[in-house]
Amino acid sequence: xxxxxxxxxxxxxxxxxxxxxxxxxxxxxxxxxxxxxxxxxxxxxxxxxxxxxxxxxxxxxxxxxxxxxxxxxxxxxxxxxxxxxxxxxxxxxxxxxxxxxxxxxxxxxxxxxxxxxxxxxxxxxxxxxxxxxxxxxxxxxxxxxxxxxxxxxxxxxxxxxxxxxxxxxxxxxxxxxxxxxxxxxxxxxxxxxxxxxxxxxxxxxxxxxxxxxxxxxxxxxxxxxxxxxxxxxxxxxxxxxxxxxxxxxxxxxxxxxxxxxxxxxxxxxxxxxxxxxxxxxxxxxxxxxxxxxxxxxxxxxxxxxxxxxxxxxxxxxxxxxxxxxxxxxxxxxxxxxxxxxxxxxxxxxxxxxxxxxxxxxxxxxxxxxxxxxxxxxxxxxxxxxxxxxxxxxxxxxxxxxxxxxxxxxxxxxxxxxxxxxxxxxxxxxxxxxxxxxxxxxxxxxxxxxxxxxxxxxxxxxxxxxxxxxxxxxxxxxxxxxxxxxxxxxxxxxxxxxxxxxxxxxxxxxxxxxxxxxxxxxxxxxxxxxxxxxxxxx
Numbered sequence: 001x002x003x004x005x006x007x008x009x010x011x012x013x014x015x016x017x018x019x020x021x022x023x024x025x026x027x028x029x030x031x032x033x034x035x036x037x038x039x040x041x042x043x044x045x046x047x048x049x050x051x052x053x054x055x056x057x058x059x060x061x062x063x064x065x066x067x068x069x070x071x072x073x074x075x076x077x078x079x080x081x082x083x084x085x086x087x088x089x090x091x092x093x094x095x096x097x098x099x100x101x102x103x104x105x106x107x108x109x110x111x112x113x114x115x116x117x118x119x120x121x122x123x124x125x126x127x128x129x130x131x132x133x134x135x136x137x138x139x140x141x142x143x144x145x146x147x148x149x150x151x152x153x154x155x156x157x158x159x160x161x162x163x164x165x166x167x168x169x170x171x172x173x174x175x176x177x178x179x180x181x182x183x184x185x186x187x188x189x190x191x192x193x194x195x196x197x198x199x200x201x202x203x204x205x206x207x208x209x210x211x212x213x214x215x216x217x218x219x220x221x222x223x224x225x226x227x228x229x230x231x232x233x234x235x236x237x238x239x240x241x242x243x244x245x246x247x248x249x250x251x252x253x254x255x256x257x258x259x260x261x262x263x264x265x266x267x268x269x270x271x272x273x274x275x276x277x278x279x280x281x282x283x284x285x286x287x288x289x290x291x292x293x294x295x296x297x298x299x300x301x302x303x304x305x306x307x308x309x310x311x312x313x314x315x316x317x318x319x320x321x322x323x324x325x326x327x328x329x330x331x332x333x334x335x336x337x338x339x340x341x342x343x344x345x346x347x348x349x350x351x352x353x354x355x356x357x358x359x360x361x362x363x364x365x366x367x368x369x370x371x372x373x374x375x376x377x378x379x380x381x382x383x384x385x386x387x388x389x390x391x392x393x394x395x396x397x398x399x400x401x402x403x404x405x406x407x408x409x410x411x412x413x414x415x416x417x418x419x420x421x422x423x424x425x426x427x428x429x430x431x432x433x434x435x436x437x438x439x440x441x442x443x444x445x446x447x448x449x450x451x452x453x454x455x456x457x458x459x460x461x462x463x464x465x466x467x468x469x470x471x472x473x474x475x476x477x478x479x480x481x482x483x484x485x486x487x488x489x490x491x492x493x494x495x496x497x498x499x500x501x502x503x504x505x506x507x508x509x510x511x512x513x514x515x516x517x518x519x520x521x522x523x524x525x526x527x528x529x530x531x532x533x534x535x536x537x
Contacts, residue, residue, distance in 0.1 A: 020179030021298040027186035029357055032291045034190055036358045038197050039208065041281045041366045043130050043141045048208050049287040050121055050141075051148030052215065053273050054109075054156075070254035071167035073395055076313045078247050079171075086247075089240060091168055093248050096241040098164065102157040109153040114146050120270070121145070121277040128280060136206040144206065151212040158219030165226040172233040181225050185218035192217055254400055271411065272432040275418045281369075282429045288358055289373035289433060292346070297384050300338040304331050304389065312396035321455065324396065329459035330526075331389045333466060337526045339382040340470045341515050344478040345508065346378040352485060352503040359500070373433045380437025387444040393451050402450055410443040466524075473518035480514040481507040 039045045071094060079087040109116065121142075129140050138144040166178035189211060196210010242248060276282035315324040346353070354371040391403050414435050421431030452458050484507040492499035519527040 017175045017179045018299050020176055020183070022295070024180065024183040024186060025295040025298045027183050027190070028291060028294060031186050031190050031193070032288055033357060033360060034193055035211065036288065037360045038194075041284050043128055043280075044144065044206075044208055046281060046283045047141045047144040048148060048211055049283045050117070050145045050273065050277075051152060051212065052287075053120070053270065054116070054149060054153070057270055070251050070395075071164055072171045073254065073313050073398065074247055074251045075167065075171045077250075077317055080317050082247075084234070088235060089238070090245075090247045090251075091164070091235060092238040092240040093242055093245055094251055095161070095164055095237070096239065097243060097248055097252075098160050099157070100241070102160055106154050106157050109156070110150045113149045113153065117142060117145050117149060120274055136201060138206060144208070147206070148208065148212045151209070152215050155216055155219040158216070158223055162219065162223040162226065165223060165230055168235055169226060169229055169233060174229060174233060177226055177229045181222045184221040184225050185215075188218035188221050189214035254395075254398065271414050271418065272436060275422060276429070276432055278422065282432070285369045285373050285429055286432050288354075288370045289377055292353065292357065292374050293377045293381065293384070296339060296342040296346070296381060300335060300342065300385050304334055304385075312392055316396045324393075325455070325457060325459040328389070328393050331392075332386060332458075332460070333463075333526050334530065335385045335389055336382065336467060336470055337519075337524065337530065339385045340467075341474040341477055341511075343378045343381040344474040345481060345511055346381065347375055348478045348481045349485060349504060349507055350374040350378065352489075352500065352507075356500040356504050369429060372430055376430055376433035377437060379434070380440045383437070383441035383444040387440060387447065390444060390447040390451055394447070394454075397454070399454070402454075403447060406443055406446050406450070409446075410439045413442065414439040469522045469524060473515060473522060473524075476518050477511045477515040481511040484510045 035045060035048065039048070071091075075087050075090060078090050130138060130144065138147065162181060166181070169175070169178045192214030193211040196205070196213060197207045200207050200209050272286060273283060276286055311327050312324055315321070315327060351368070351371040354367040354374060358370055359367045394400065394403050417435035417438060418431055421427045421435055425431070427434065448458075485503055488499070488503045488506055492502060516527070
């Protein structure tokens with residue numbers, strides 16, 4: 001990027017979104033702690049995560065993906081070509097059209113929930129009976145999963161509204177409120193989940209019902225919290241609906257193929273869920289490990305992608321291809337700057353982190369499998385975050401076909417790797433994270449090559465030198481984290497809360513200090529740009 005003011009504005013927006021998403025993801029971890037504390041690694045927990053897999057897939061797709069991205073691209077084009085009034089009319093038509101389609105889909109989903117559950121979870125690890133103390137009217141995991149799925153299915157409608165609202169606000173340059181909205185989702189789930197655990201049985205409901213109801217209420221809260229900001233930027237609701245409108249068609253034509261195009265991560269997680277039903281408690285372990293991955297993915301990958309897409313789409317709509325290249329290059333370098341050391345940190349500290357977060361309540365002594373899963377997920381952190389930026393590059397050119405083709409290849413590869421790792425190499429639950437990391441990394445690399453073929457140079461000159469410096473700095477940081485963690489572990493009891501806190505946060509603090517020093521010594525200028533942007537927030 002050549003204009004320093006534009007760069008500072010982008011960095012400021014990235015900083016705001018990163019902070020908002022960090023708060024949301026921390027609350028998401030608290031939500032997972034609540035589940036681990038009250039239910040532990042049990043069949044009930046597996047049933048909840050199996051049922052939550054469908055609405056959570058939709059939340060990841062629409063909350064951080066295709067619907068908001070497709071809307072932003074079309075909204076910007078409509079505003080540029082047809083004027084602001086037409087753009088607001090488009091917003092209303094999309095709202096109402098999505099409502100009609102998703103109300104029908106939700107009703108169908110509730111009706112055929114047993115079929116969906118049976119298709120998604122066919123492994124022997126899913127065909128188990130609940131402990132007598134966990135019955136509350138349900139004798140097996142499958143029936144409880146169907147019950148919870150039906151409660152949470154309307155979440156699809158609510159989270160889609162929230163995604164459109166996010167698209168409207170992001171398209172108008174407002175990023176903070178949409179990024180904070182998911183925090184209210186987590187707060188609702190935590191509060192209602194805890195109340196449901198204690199009060200549900202007294203009212204004749206299963207204790208886990210509160211988590212399902214909290215998920216549904218949280219989806220509504222995530223949408224309604226954005227309404228005041230939508231009003232401030234000029235949105236006014238109108239009962240307009242037209243499936244024949246060319247702009248509405250354009251959004252839907254972008255959404256349908258793009259569900260595959262940007263959903264390699266979520267679809268692969270869904271595939272992993274199918275394979276996870278082969279073993280007992282595998283669903284819980286991969287869900288908890290992936291939740292820890294969500295923190296850096298959200299703070300870095302999603303935040304940068306959220307800010308990058310409106311800028312990239314704006315450059316393309318104005319024919320400023322060179323500016324597009326510079327903006328794309330900067331976004332990608334920023335992702336590498338943050339995710340490479342984060343990946344190393346998660347690998348080194350996976351065990352103490354999981355002991356601190358999940359070693360509570362009924363799950364006190366059952367964190368080793370989660371730590372191993374997190375270790376293998378960490379290899380894909382850079383790919384997870386970077387693929388969002390590259391996909392945005394295709395989106396800016398209204399090209400959804402290329403990401404679709406690559407994602408189909410990625411999903412197929414993930415299935416093959418999962419089967420090979422589980423049934424041939426016997427890696428069990430470890431394979432679920434390892435295969436996903438391999439797949440998403442290859443997905444990113446292939447998309448990057450194809451984008452370069454599409455538009456020529458991506459302004460990535462010197463990228464290998466940049467990556468070598470990042471790798472070296474991250475290695476030194478990782479060594480410092482490991483040494484610090486080992487010293488604390490030898491000096492303090494791992495069973496005490498103070499010991500666990502110190503074993504995580506002291507190595508992280510030491511590692512951050514070492515990383516900043518290494519970045520300064522290696523003259524990585526992107527660090528200064530990042531810090532200046534954050535200080536302006």
